[in-house]
Amino acid sequence: MTVETPRVTTIALAIRDWPGHRAGQHVDVRLTAPDGYQTERSYSIASAPEDADVSLTVERLDDGEVSPYLVDELRPGDEIELRGPVGGYFAWDNELGGPLFLVAGGSGLVPFRSMLRHHRASGSRVPVRLLCSARSLELLIYREELIKLAADDLVDVSVTLTREAPDDWRGYRGRIDPALLSTTGWSAKEEPLTYICGPTAFVETAAAGLVALGHDPGRIRTERFGGTGV
Amino acid sequence: MAVSRGFVGRRPADSARVPPGQYVTRDFPVLSAGPTPYTPLDTWDFTVRGLVNRPVSWSWQAFRALPHENITVDIHCVTKWTKLDTTWSGVSLDTLLDAAPTQASYALAFCDGGYTTNVPLADLRGGQAWVVDEYDGQPLDPEHGGPARLLVPHLYFWKSAKWIRGLELRPADEPGFWEMFGYHNYGDPWKEQRYQGD
Numbered sequence: 001m002t003v004e005t006p007r008v009t010t011i012a013l014a015i016r017d018w019p020g021h022r023a024g025q026h027v028d029v030r031l032t033a034p035d036g037y038q039t040e041r042s043y044s045i046a047s048a049p050e051d052a053d054v055s056l057t058v059e060r061l062d063d064g065e066v067s068p069y070l071v072d073e074l075r076p077g078d079e080i081e082l083r084g085p086v087g088g089y090f091a092w093d094n095e096l097g098g099p100l101f102l103v104a105g106g107s108g109l110v111p112f113r114s115m116l117r118h119h120r121a122s123g124s125r126v127p128v129r130l131l132c133s134a135r136s137l138e139l140l141i142y143r144e145e146l147i148k149l150a151a152d153d154l155v156d157v158s159v160t161l162t163r164e165a166p167d168d169w170r171g172y173r174g175r176i177d178p179a180l181l182s183t184t185g186w187s188a189k190e191e192p193l194t195y196i197c198g199p200t201a202f203v204e205t206a207a208a209g210l211v212a213l214g215h216d217p218g219r220i221r222t223e224r225f226g227g228t229g230v
Numbered sequence: 231m232a233v234s235r236g237f238v239g240r241r242p243a244d245s246a247r248v249p250p251g252q253y254v255t256r257d258f259p260v261l262s263a264g265p266t267p268y269t270p271l272d273t274w275d276f277t278v279r280g281l282v283n284r285p286v287s288w289s290w291q292a293f294r295a296l297p298h299e300n301i302t303v304d305i306h307c308v309t310k311w312t313k314l315d316t317t318w319s320g321v322s323l324d325t326l327l328d329a330a331p332t333q334a335s336y337a338l339a340f341c342d343g344g345y346t347t348n349v350p351l352a353d354l355r356g357g358q359a360w361v362v363d364e365y366d367g368q369p370l371d372p373e374h375g376g377p378a379r380l381l382v383p384h385l386y387f388w389k390s391a392k393w394i395r396g397l398e399l400r401p402a403d404e405p406g407f408w409e410m411f412g413y414h415n416y417g418d419p420w421k422e423q424r425y426q427g428d
Contacts, residue, residue: 028310028424030251031234039239040251040310065240065253073236080234086425088411089263200260204373207265217265218344224260 001076004141007060008107009071010046012053015082021045023118024091024111024195027056027084031066041066044110044197044223045085048117049093057141059107090195090223093118098126098193101185103176103206105133105198111223112197113142116149129156129192131184133176133202135163158184176202178209188214197223244314247304249419252312259311260373263407267342267372267393274377276361277396278326281334287396288326290377294363296321301360303383305390306419318381320362323354326397334399338406339380342393347406348415349382349389351399358384361394386417386424 002010023045030040041064046057060071074080092100092115100119102112109132119128130149134140140159150157160172160180172180186192194215196206203224211217242248271290279285288296301318338348353359363370363378370376375392382389388408409415414423422428 031237031239032232033237033239034233037239037241038251039253042309069234069237075235078235079232081232083425086412089407200373204260204266211265217267220265222262222264224262 001074004057005139007071007139008057008141009060010055010057011070011074012047012055013080013082015054018054019085021049021054021085022088022091022093023048023114025085025087025114026111027054027082028086029056029066029070030081030083031069032081039065040083042086043070044114046110046113048114048121050121051117057107057110057113090197090221092193092195094122094124094126096193098128099186099190100126100128101192101194102128102130103181103185103194103196103198104130105176105202105206106135106139107141108196108198108202108223108225109141110197112195113145115195116155119155120149120152125154127154127156129158129185131158131160131176131181133160133162133198136161137166137169156184176206176209178213181206181209182213185210188216191216191219194220195223196220198225200224242312247314248312249306250422251424252306252310252419255311255313257311258313258316258374259307259309261307261309261388262343262392263345264343269342269377269393271377275395276326276378278330278399279396280332280338280399281401282330282332282399286330293321293361293378296325298364299360301362301381301383303381305383305387307387308413308417308419308424312419317366318360318362319364319367320360320378320381322357323359323361324357326361327351327355330399332399334401336400336403337397338400338404339391339394339397341391341395345391345393345407347380347389347391348404348409349385350403350416353382353385354397358382384418386414386419388413389417 026044043056047055058070274290275287277287359382362381380391
């Protein structure tokens with residue numbers, strides 16, 4: 001288990017008979033109480049198809065039923081019940097091409113870690129631009145990995161910090177808007193394939209902004225969740 | 231079934247109304263595969279086409295003039311949330327389908343943005359389904375499918391297509407958008423028909 005931020009943990013799973021997945025897919029986690037009560041939630045897969053382990057990155061929601069258990073209670077060696085992989089639309093593999101624009105709000109970055117790892121592991125030549133929005137640098141997940149990914153000429157990483165930024169911060173500040181999408185992404189005539197993941201309001205802003213900039217709505221794929229952290 | 235060490239969980243207060251694997255939310259989460267379309271009402275229409283003598287269309291004005299019903303129902307999303315006692319206003323599919331006699335057994339809902347979903351016609355008739363244009367006494371918000379969406383509350387909520395523009399009536403069943411991406415073809419929440427093979 002890897003602590004990403006005080007609220008976010010990555011959990012590596014050893015799964016018997018895992019059928020493999022595509023980058024961007026999710027799994028359903030089912031928990032069972034001693035009296036037989038069960039509940040389920042969906043989590044994006046954070047690892048690439050090529051990685052040895054399947055890992056999930058989970059943000060603890062204060063009013064959550066499953067995420068506090070996964071982040072605070074689960075220990076190495078515990079077993080959980082999984083179903084998946086699930087979802088075939090918010091998925092990317094090299095054959096789908098690009099150029100790729102990935103837009104992440106908060107823990108919306110999770111499926112993109114899978115896609116970027118797949119991009120590297122598969123030796124993809126597709127150019128990628130990633131825009132992540134986080135409240136602060138401390139709350140940006142996968143910081144070190146993002147720095148390494150950005151060393152690849154084909155991968156361009158932009159970060160905007162919405163609440164607080166270090167004095168010497170050289171990235172962007174403030175919430176995403178059409179100007180930032182235009183600066184950090186592709187122009188409409190380059191016909192990018194765009195994936196947006198984050199809380200609803202973030203996804204609405206990003207998708208509407210790109211459509212207003214002339215992007216084909218049919219090449220914009222969205223995934224929304226109820227969590228916080230933009 | 232393996233017990234999850236240390237897991238207690240919350241039980242819904244009204245568990246008889248909550249299908250297996252679902253939890254009750256007070257929010258109204260939004261899920262969709264692409265950007266929200268914003269269709270001007272003066273270009274909006276609702277069409278029943280396919281296996282009919284001739285297609286029937288209603289403009290927004292004509293649709294608004296059809297008899298509306300107030301509906302209070304529980305809704306169940308395949309992403310696990312259930313929302314109890316949601317209130318809508320809309321036109322019964324019985325009203326819309328009566329205007330287009332058909333021998334078809336299936337319908338494919340089509341929508342702005344390109345979304346589709348398939349539903350047996352038997353599930354759209356008999357006071358089980360509506361095209362709704364108001365939620366909670368207000369015009370339906372675009373994020374939630376406005377100007378109008380399908381409401382088929384006895385199936386998982388992806389069947390209640392947002393931004394609906396009509397129904398294509400078909401002699402044979404054909405999977406819609408999520409149904410082609412691994413979700414269950416029918417989607418009964420009480421049988422937990424989430425994915426293909428359930």
